[in-house]
Amino acid sequence: LGIGYGTKALIFSWTSAPGATSYTVYEDPDGAGPLTPVQIGSTATTGLTYAVPVLLHLRLNATYTVQACNAGGCSAPSTSVAADMVRAIGYFKASATTAEGRFGNRVALSSNGTTLAVGAYGEGGNTGAVYVFTKSGATWSQQARIAAPNGEANDYFGNAVALSADGNTLAIGADGESSDQKGTFATMPATNNLASNSGAVYVYSRTGAVWSQQAFIKASNADADDLFGSFVALSNDGNTLAVGAYNEDGDLTGTHGNAAYAASGAAYVFARTGTSWAQQSYLKASNAGAGDFFGIYLSLSGAGDTLAVGAFFERSALASDPADDALTNAGAAYVFQRNAGAWSQQAYLKAPSPQAQDRFGVSVILSGDGNTLAVGMDGDSSNYTGTFVVPPPRNTLALNSGAVFVFIRAGGVWQSQAYLKASNTRTPHRFGNNLAMSSDGNTLVVPSYRDDSNARGFNGDQANTAAADAGAVLVFRRSAGTWAQQAYLKAPNTGAGDRFGGRVAISGDGTTLAVGASTEDSGSTGVGGNQSDESSTNAGAVYLY
Numbered sequence: 323l324g325i326g327y328g329t330k331a332l333i334f335s336w337t338s339a340p341g342a343t344s345y346t347v348y349e350d351p352d353g354a355g356p357l358t359p360v361q362i363g364s365t366a367t368t369g370l371t372y373a374v375p376v377l378l379h380l381r382l383n384a385t386y387t388v389q390a391c392n393a394g395g396c397s398a399p400s401t402s403v404a405a406d407m408v409r410a411i412g413y414f415k416a417s418a419t420t421a422e423g424r425f426g427n428r429v430a431l432s433s434n435g436t437t438l439a440v441g442a443y444g445e446g447g448n449t450g451a452v453y454v455f456t457k458s459g460a461t462w463s464q465q466a467r468i469a470a471p472n473g474e475a476n477d478y479f480g481n482a483v484a485l486s487a488d489g490n491t492l493a494i495g496a497d498g499e500s501s502d503q504k505g506t507f508a509t510m511p512a513t514n515n516l517a518s519n520s521g522a523v524y525v526y527s528r529t530g531a532v533w534s535q536q537a538f539i540k541a542s543n544a545d546a547d548d549l550f551g552s553f554v555a556l557s558n559d560g561n562t563l564a565v566g567a568y569n570e571d572g573d574l575t576g577t578h579g580n581a582a583y584a585a586s587g588a589a590y591v592f593a594r595t596g597t598s599w600a601q602q603s604y605l606k607a608s609n610a611g612a613g614d615f616f617g618i619y620l621s622l623s624g625a626g627d628t629l630a631v632g633a634f635f636e637r638s639a640l641a642s643d644p645a646d647d648a649l650t651n652a653g654a655a656y657v658f659q660r661n662a663g664a665w666s667q668q669a670y671l672k673a674p675s676p677q678a679q680d681r682f683g684v685s686v687i688l689s690g691d692g693n694t695l696a697v698g699m700d701g702d703s704s705n706y707t708g709t710f711v712v713p714p715p716r717n718t719l720a721l722n723s724g725a726v727f728v729f730i731r732a733g734g735v736w737q738s739q740a741y742l743k744a745s746n747t748r749t750p751h752r753f754g755n756n757l758a759m760s761s762d763g764n765t766l767v768v769p770s771y772r773d774d775s776n777a778r779g780f781n782g783d784q785a786n787t788a789a790a791d792a793g794a795v796l797v798f799r800r801s802a803g804t805w806a807q808q809a810y811l812k813a814p815n816t817g818a819g820d821r822f823g824g825r826v827a828i829s830g831d832g833t834t835l836a837v838g839a840s841t842e843d844s845g846s847t848g849v850g851g852n853q854s855d856e857s858s859t860n861a862g863a864v865y866l867y
Contacts, residue, residue, distance in 0.1 A: 323347075323388050323400045328371065329412035329849055330378065330834070330866050331460040332386070332405050335369045339390035339397065346389050347372070348399065353383040359399075373460035376833050377765075378407045378867045379780050379797065379809040408779035411814045412849070412866025416442055416453060417464055419847050425453070425862030426838030429827040430485040430492075433558065433761065435834025437489030438462075438827075440864050441480030444840075450479030452494050454533065455849070462849050462866075466533045470496060470524060472513040479524070482553050486560030487624070487830055490528040491536075493563055495551030497521040506592065506599040507538040521550030523565050525599065537599045541567060541590055543576040550590070553619055557626025558690070558830075561594040562602075564629050566617030576604050587616030589631050589658075591665060603665040607633055607656055609644035616656070619685045623692030624761060624830075627660040628668075630695055632683035641672040653682030655697045657736065669736045671729060673699055675716050682727075685756045689763030690830060693731045694739075696766055698754030700724040706743045709798070709805045713741040724753030726768050728805065740805045744770055744796055746784035753796070756825055760832030764800040767835060769793065769823025777812045784810055793822030795837050813839060813865055815853035822865070835867040 326333035334347055344366050348359040363370045374381060387399035416425045424444035431438055436457040443450040450473065454466040470479040473496075482495030502517035521544075525537040541550045553566035570588040573580045587610075591603040607616045619632035636654035637647040644654075653676075657669040673682045685698030702725035703718040713727075728740040744753045751770035758767040773794035775786040784794075797809040813822045825838040844851065845858035 323386060323403050325386065325403060325405050327409040328460055329462045330374050330410055332372045332374065332410060333369070334372065334386065334388065336388050336400070338368050341392055342390035343392045346391060346396065348387050348389070350385045350402065351381060353385045353404065355383065359387065371460045374410060377797070377835055378410055379811065381405070382407055382780055408814050411779070412462060413814070413851065413853055414438070414440065414455060414849055414864040414866065415844065415847050415851050415861070417467060417847055419845050419858050419861045420445055421858045422860045423862055424840040424860060426842070426864040427825060427840040427862065428480060428483045429825050429836045429838045429864055430483045431827045431829045431834060431836055432485050432489030433487035433830030435829030435831065437485060438836055438864070439483045439485050439492055440838070441483045442862065443478040443481040444860070446473070447475040448478055448498065449473045449475055450477055450481065450496065452480045452483055454492070464848065465531055468494070468526060468533060471510050471535065482551055484554045484556040486556050487558035491556060491560030492526045492528070492533070493554040493556055494524045494526070495521070495554045495565070496524065497549040497552040499551070501540070502544060503540045504542055504544045505540060506601065508598065510538050517544055517546045519547045519549060520544045521548055521552065521567060523551045523554055523563070525563070536597055539565070539592060539599060542601050542604060543572050543578065545571070545578050553617065555620045555622040557622050558624040562622060562626030563592040563599070564620045564622050565590045565592070566620050568615040568617040570617070574606050574610065582612055583610060584612045586610040586612055586614050587618070587633060589617045589620060589629065591629065602663065605631070605658055605665060607636070608667050608670065609638065611637065611647065619683070621686050621688040623688050624690035628688060628692030629658045630686040630688050631656045631658065632686045632697070634681040634684040636683065638672065639676055641670060644670055649676055649678045651679050651681055651701070652676040653680055653684065653699065655683040655686050657695065668734060671697065671736060673727065674713055674738065677716065685754060687757040687759045689759055690761030691763070694759070694763030695729045695731070695736070696757050696759060697727045697729065698724070698757055699727065700752040700755040704743070705747055707745050707747045708743060709807065710741040720747050720749050722750035722752055723747045724751055724755065724770065726754040726757065728766070739803065742768065742798060742805060745807050745810060746773070746775070748774070758826040758828040760828055761830035762832065765828065765832045766798045767795060767826045767828050768798065769795045769826050771821045771823040775812065776816055778814055778816045779812055781810050782812055789816055789818040791819050791821055792816050793820055793824065793839060795823045795826060811837070811867060817842065837865045837867065839863050839865065
């Protein structure tokens with residue numbers, strides 16, 4: 323039995339057996355472990371392609387056999403063979419790779435992992451583009467390249483992307499877009515540049531394999547330098563859209579001009595009825611203050627009724643005293659709840675022992691039911707490793723190593739469940755800078771985009787420090803309320819400065835993981851290209867696990 327490799331796929335081949343009319347391939351998921359082999363395919367030919375249906379690291383010990391069969395029965399299994407799962411890691415590039423394209427700066431996956439959207443905000447002098455890839459059977463291919471109809475240099479189209487669960491609705495942020503329009507538009511308004519960096523969001527819908535623009539969305543109080551569209555999130559059905567504008571400076575009513583709210587930030591919620599979009603709410607932190615950057619990161623529950631918002635520069639020292647401004651950039655996270663179309667703040671969350679420069683709230687991610695929330699704190703500087711139910715005493719022995727807190731909600735009340743650190747905590751890994759979570763809330767993906775190991779693939783040498791800013795991704799799993807690290811992932815072509823893990827996305831079903839590395843330098847194009855090419859600085863890449 324021979325094994326070749328596709329994108330998250332194994333390609334089996336064997337020689338024909340005299341008298342055989344069919345062949346059956348079996349997978350033993352854990353090799354020498356206790357699990358029994360299961361049939362993964364049957365064919366009358368001498369080859370079979372198998373799309374690995376789980377995260378690749380869950381099959382590192384798997385072995386495979388084939389049996390020849392006819393009307394009289396089946397032969398004994400062939401000698402078992404193991405797959406090299408590093409070779410099955412998917413490798414995606416833009417169809418027209420360009421230096422500084424930053425392909426992979428944002429990634430999004432549909433719930434079943436068969437549609438992948440990739441932002442490349444750097445293309446065309448930061449005009450930007452978004453690529454959509456789809457899976458058919460075991461084969462991935464590019465379905466579309468989407469550019470803004472009014473795209474201009476420094477619009478940063480693709481600096482935020484989100485997909486609905488079925489993959490048929492795509493929201494794209496362009497936080498450098500500079501028109502002064504306000505509201506939602508079914509057709510594009512006339513282009514102008516009267517509100518520099520006010521920002522915009524474009525919504526696209528897919529029918530069959532064809533993408534078309536459905537809406538052009540601006541804030542109701544659009545103003546220069548708000549950076550509306552710097553983050554976007556969609557509900558499962560695609561009918562609720564949340565948009566971050568972390569540099570927005572409106573007061574609690576949205577009125578501009580009060581210096582006390584400069585760069586306080588805002589989040590906006592839009593709702594779709596049929597194909598028409600309308601703004602539903604304008605959200606500010608209950609303790610909004612200048613420079614908080616509320617809206618730097620957003621996450622919606624599957625139903626779209628719970629919204630988590632990060633404000634990593636918020637400055638209070640205690641959750642009990644939101645008005646306190648004693649700790650620079652300590653950070654906070656906020657949870658909002660929708661009831662009958664009306665939004666209200668449900669929770670104000672802080673790290674248990676906040677410190678200046680913690681940046682708690684640099685990332686937030688909700689489970690599908692909205693009852694599990696992970697909050698990144700990439701400025702955490704403790705040197706602990708592993709997972710904790712109760713956070714250990716703070717120390718500052720690993721500056722900016724990073725950490726993640728997990729909270730759970732019961733009866734509208736949030737409580738801490740876990741404090742997570744990387745298995746190779748070091749300065750300045752920035753573990754927790756962004757996050758991804760499966761819909762059931764039990765798989766959590768946490769990058770350390772400044773990890774400096776030169777390991778490749780799965781569970782390699784974490785102590786190595788030979789590749790500065792190469793990046794890594796750690797996968798955690800919850801079982802019966804307890805969290806444990808499950809895997810340490812690296813790129814198959816690890817390189818210094820690639821920042822693998824700059825953005826991550828996991829499918830809702832938890833079976834497919836996309837990892838962006840927007841400063842990877844290969845000049846190859848398409849799916850499965852030459853990973854060793856280094857001809858296109860910061861072209862970017864995406865990896866599929």
